[in-house]
Amino acid sequence: MCRTGQSSEPSGDEGVEATDAAFTALLEDSAEELYEQAPCGYLSTLMDGTIAKINSTLLDWLGLDRAEVVGRMRFTDLLTMGGKLYHETHFAPALQMQGGVSGIALDIRTAAGRMPVLVTSKVKTSTDGEQPVLIRTTVFDARDRRAYERELLRGRKAAEEARRQAEADRERLQEALAVLQQNLLPAVLPAIPGLEAGCYYHTASPDLLGGDFYDLFPLDCGRWAFFLGDVCGKGPQAAAVTSLTRYTLRAAALHDADPVTVLTTLNTVLHERYRSGDTRYCTAVFGTLELDPAGGHVDVHLASGGHPSTLVQRADGSAGYLPTPGGMLIGVLPRVQFSAARTRLLPGDTLLLYTDGLTEARTGPGREIYGEDALHAFTTGQPPAGPQSLITALSGLLASFGDGLDDDTALLALGIPAPAGATTSVRTT
Structure with a gap:
């Protein structure tokens, strides 16, 4: 029922x-279970790096027990010596400034030796978002990435060499500070047989201390080095950076005159010196000249870091820019890329380097920016009469800008004089 x-x-x-x-x-x-057995490593650390939590995957890679790690080791204890160095000089500062880093290549120590990994970390803040409380880190196995492994090895060697070179540059800098002269620009350019050089400098700073710079100096028999650049800012602070930059470029060139290597050394020195506090940076072109008296030409090899393109005026009246795309500002980031270019100067050709005070001058009733196109047209309209003639014409152009020229401007022109009696032509556009 x-x-x-x-x-x-x-x-x-x-x-x-x-x-x-x-x-x-x-x-x-x-x-x-997903946390513990994930295909990648996870760990959480206190702000001083002490490990507070770690998953089984990462412990298996390390060959360690949880009791050996949690509360007893820091994240850097898991790294190789190279990994610790990179963590100290690049990883930790970037994490502190940005609150997170992604895909950083490091090495961890395991029972079988070193293990290449990719590391992503993010700082967790308190509920009010004011105070950092811990760091969450994900570690990816990179052992199977052979191409990446080779790149990692090259990158580590380059970082170690850059650090050693930066230390050597700083030592040479300290020795030179006692005898460093107050002038930031060479009093006169050196005379080079078979080559003509011209320069001009306009400062827009009221205290006559600008941030633009240039130089021309010998390397060895038949080779000369030149550079021109622009330091961020004006006044005494910019002048201090200019002194450091000019010395570093000269010292680096005597060690290894490859233009990309020289600018890389300068980037390392500026970033190390100014990464904490008031960031300072610059743009620059550095190059070498190799004279061939028998062939009657000069081979030019240069590199650019965030600087306006170099202009070449040819003996036939034409002109064109040397392409150096992608060159990055110098001193902002720890690792940068620079663009290199080559050209050959024949008799009557002139290489022109300039700072952006020229191309960013304000002109006309509408206060338009002068620009690289206008500079190209102006240079094409000048007779190819050599570096000093071009500098004279450009200094007159700068004077015509009046108060539209509100930034420091440096000019450096290098070339081979045309043979006596040679006719010159002006190309019209």
Whole structure:
């Protein structure tokens, strides 16, 4: 006999609640298992680097027990010597400034030796978002990435060499500070047989201390080095950076005159010196000249870091820019790329370097920016009469800008004089 109003089956609400509870328990179990057995390593550290939590995957890679690690080791204890160096000089500063870094190549120490990994870290802040409380880090296995492994090795060697070179440059800088003269520009350019050079400098700073600079100096028999650049800012602070920059470029060139290497050394020195506090940076072109008296030409090899393109005026009246795309500002980032270019100067050709005070001058009633196109047109309209003639024409152009020229401007022109009696032509556009 059945009893009405009663049933052995659970009600609809009771069934849903039971299902939800089981699903919640499954989710909690799955989340913990996912953390522990994930295909990548996870760890959380206090702000001083002490490891507070680590998953089983990373412990297996390290060959360590959880009790050996949690509360007893710091994140840097897991790294190789090279990894610690990179962490100290690049990883940790970037994490502090940006609150997170992604895809950083490091090496960790394992029972079998070193293991290449890619590391992503993010700082977690307090609920009010004011105070950093811990760092969450994900570690990806990079052992199977052979191409990346080779790049990692090259990058580490380059970083170690850059650090050693930066230390050597700083030592040479300290020795030179006692005898460093107050002038930031050479009093006169050196005379080079078979080559003509011209320069001009306009300062827009009221205290006559600008941030633009240039130089021309010998390397060895038949080779000369030149550079021109622009330091961020004006006044005494910019002048201090200019002194450091000019000395570093000269010292680096005597060690290894490859233009990209020289600018890389300068970037390392400026970044190390100014990475904390008031950031300072510059743009620059550095190059070498190799004279061939027998062939009657000069081979030019240069590199640019964030600087306006170099212009070449040819003996036939034409002119064109040397393409150096992608060159980055010097001193802002620890690792940068620079663009290199080559050309050959024949008799009557002139190489022109300039700072952006020229191309960013304001002209006309509308105060338009002068620009590289206008500079190209102006240079094409000048007779190819040599570096000093071009500098004279450009200094007159700068004077015509009046108060539209509100930034420091440096000009440096290098070339081979045209043979006596040679006719010159002006190309019209």
